[in-house]
Amino acid sequence: MAPVNVSKICCIGAGYVGGPTCAVIALKCPHITVTIVDLNQARIDAWNSPDFKLPIYEPGLVEVVKQARGRNLFFSSDVDRGIQEADLIFVSVNTPTKKSGVGAGFAADLNYVELATRRIAAVAHSSKIVVEKSTVPCRTAESMRTILEANSRPGCRFDILSNPEFLAEGTAIKDLFAPDRVLIGSLQTPEGRDACAALTAVYANWVPTEKILTVGLWSSELSKLAANAMLAQRISSINALSAICEATGANIDEVAHAVGFDSRIGPKFLRASVGFGGSCFQKDILNLVYLAESLHLPQVAAYWRTVVDMNEHQKSRFSKTVVDTLFNTITGKHIAVLGFAFKADTGDTRESPAISLVRDFLSERAYVTIYDPQVEESQIWLDLAEACPLVPLETIKKQVTIAPSALDACKNKEAIVIATEWKEFKEIDWSSVYTHMNKPAFVFDGRMIVDADALRAIGFKVKVIGRGERV
Ligand SMILES: NC(=O)c1ccc[n+]([C@@H]2O[C@H](COP(=O)([O-])OP(=O)(O)OC[C@H]3O[C@@H](n4cnc5c(N)ncnc54)[C@H](O)[C@@H]3O)[C@@H](O)[C@H]2O)c1
Ligand SMILES: O=c1ccn([C@@H]2O[C@H](COP(=O)(O)OP(=O)(O)O[C@H]3O[C@H](CO)[C@@H](O)[C@H](O)[C@H]3O)[C@@H](O)[C@H]2O)c(=O)[nH]1
Structure with missing residues (x-):
């Protein structure tokens, strides 16, 4: 089977990730029709608002949407149609920390991912490449594949890719225009590699190919949690040192500068602060902690917990x-x-x-x-x-x-x-x-x-x- 030439993309989830990511894909790939769908009608209405009062604030986003919306970028609450028309579907729904039940307070709530996956299986008439964009625990793609394969119509095949997103809020457009890397995980089968090539070709419209890293599915899923854990760990490390500075008269700016000058450590992400926030760091570390515990690795779980x-x-x-x-x-x-x-x-x-x-x-x-x-x-x-x-x-x-x-x-x-x-x-x-x-x-x-x-x-x-x- 030759790699699919992607001409229609659907993104399920018009949030902080799905919106900017797929708006940039539409901008950079005018030959691809991109439809971003969401169950939240108010959010879709805001994305479609005539005066560009978008549901999220992100520098540079309005300019991107102004150029692409109505040309090859569409926002819709018709999830089923979006799924049916696409060759490639990003699943970019929320994966918050579970509030109740098994793993409450740690595990990722995969309900939204599962519902979106079941919807794809229920309404797709043709084969699709399904791309896990949400941040998920290692091996979630396997569950998605099982659900899709158990429910697919004859003649429909689904290839699953993991393509975690590394954008940071506030610099999302800059990060998407010039990412440090794009990570694509696939099964190491001929079909998996073909699906990977199809998504690589989409990004290659603006990302240098040496920055598009292709790895196995599970490595890709784990790399996202690992990257966030290590970034947050740097902040907790510098914040721990900030307490020592306050008690001794040292200055954390000077310490961070001196430490970061070591090329092995590097200067970024060493700004002491009142603490890190955001929807990702805490959630993803707790998710990693839960994963380690489930794998009977209590010391590993305890290590990340300290961050x-x-x-x-x-x-x-x-x-x-x-x-x-x-x-x-x-x-x-x-x-x-x-x-x-x-x-x-x-x-x-x-x-x-x-x-x-x-x-x-x-x-x-x-x-x-x-x-x-x-x-x-x-x-x-x-x-x-x-x-x-x-x-x-x-x-x-x-x-x-x-x-x-x-x-x-x-x-x-x-x-x-x-x-x-x-x-x-x-x-x-x-x-x-x-x-x-x-x-x-x-x-x-x-x-x-x-x-x-x-x-x-x-x-x-x-x-x-x-x-x-x-x-
Ligand atoms: N926010 C970030 O900066 C960031 C960066 C990288 C990765 N991530 C990850 O990306 C994922 C999405 O994060 P976000 O911040 O965009 O979340 P969000 O809550 O802003 O957006 C998710 C959207 O998905 C929609 N949705 C949920 N289930 C749906 C369904 N079945 N069908 C259609 N729409 C559905 C919701 O209505 C919501 O609008 C999470 O896994 C997150 O960890 C987030
Ligand atoms: O030196 C630093 C850097 C950041 N922060 C704080 O850390 C938090 C997170 O900041 P940042 O990482 O810039 O924003 P996010 O949008 O949360 O992005 C992180 O989380 C995303 C979601 O997974 C990933 O995609 C990004 O790569 C990762 O940087 C914020 O409260 C910052 O103020 C500090 O305190 N000191």
């Missing part, structure tokens, strides 16, 4: 620093939290460290004012309600205000906590902020973005993560 434990410690350590520095009580005090997204240049708040900080401040009965340039107000309320399940939302709303700008958020406050590294927080008119704050005025920089000396010269008391100077 998440250290992250939890970093968040609570930072909250405690705020309380300790504000004379051991923040009850009744007013705190501005600048940034609510889990990192800059995204409106995504999943696992954002800001949520933990605000929850901690509320439990100390402080008043909190939040400002974020991209996060929707409704999302903040949803996140806080979920973080404080025992507190009625009305009570939360008595303690929390959402401000329209950073300057507004900081007025008449005792302290400012920087939780997200938005560029605009570097450029605030700090003198004006200082004038309108209660004194002594404190700044707690959880992202190492302010010029602490300049702020001290204005009069602020400043604490920066990973620096031992006294306020």
Whole structure:
């Protein structure tokens, strides 16, 4: 069988991964028709909105969608039709951590992957290449293959590929235009290799072929979990060192610079912070922990578990620093939290460290004012309600205000906590902020973005993560 010449792609799941990834494929492959489908009608409507108010904020995304939408890029809630018309289908649905049942709190919830797979089997009239784009535990492709083969119509064959996505939010378009690598896993059979060649040919429209790595299915699935675990491990390592810096007077920036200068270690991903967030790191490490436990490798599971434990410690350590520095009580005090997204240049708040900080401040009965340039107000309320399940939302709303700008958020406050590294927080008119704050005025920089000396010269008391100077 010769490799399929892919002319129609369907992507199931119009989220943070499916949307940008397949929009870029459409842009770079004008000869391929790309249809992104989702059960969530509101999301599809937003992708189709005439004024390009897309459901996710990602720099450069609107420009990509403007060029391709209506040409060879389509968004639809007709999942069945999308499946039926495509030669190649990406499964890019959510795989959150299970909330109940076996493996709750660790294992990936594969229900969405399974439902999408069953739908493909139920409605496909012709052979398909099915590509696992979601992040999944090792050997999920085998379950998908079993479901597809058990339910396929005569004459329909399904070849499964694993093609995990490595984009980071906030730089998704840049990452997709020039990825470090594209990873494709396939069965090492003639059919598996042909399917792999078909997907390779799609990416080869803009990705240099030496960056397209082809491996076995299980290696591909595990490499995604491994990459995230190792990236998160670097952050937990540098954050663990930031605690030592604060206790000794060393400076974590200088330590990271010195350590990262070693070409074997390298300088990236060594920025100490209030903790890592995002929908992936914690979920994928817990998934790896669960996998190791299921394979009867408790020491391996415990090893990776510490990466998440250290992250939890970093968040609570930072909250405690705020309380300790504000004379051991923040009850009744007013705190501005600048940034609510889990990192800059995204409106995504999943696992954002800001949520933990605000929850901690509320439990100390402080008043909190939040400002974020991209996060929707409704999302903040949803996140806080979920973080404080025992507190009625009305009570939360008595303690929390959402401000329209950073300057507004900081007025008449005792302290400012920087939780997200938005560029605009570097450029605030700090003198004006200082004038309108209660004194002594404190700044707690959880992202190492302010010029602490300049702020001290204005009069602020400043604490920066990973620096031992006294306020
Ligand atoms: N967010 C990231 O930066 C990122 C990066 C790399 C990999 N991943 C992985 O990619 C996957 C998707 O992540 P995401 O952030 O895009 O999730 P998301 O929640 O933003 O999007 C998933 C979408 O799939 C839709 N969906 C679920 N089941 C469906 C079904 N049966 N039919 C049609 N639509 C369905 C949902 O309605 C939702 O819109 C996850 O496995 C995640 O771990 C995410
Ligand atoms: O030196 C650093 C780098 C990052 N972070 C934090 O780590 C979290 C994750 O950041 P980042 O990795 O940039 O964003 P994600 O969108 O979560 O991307 C990660 O997770 C994705 C989902 O699996 C992968 O595809 C990406 O390769 C991987 O970087 C954020 O809270 C960052 O603020 C730090 O604290 N210090």
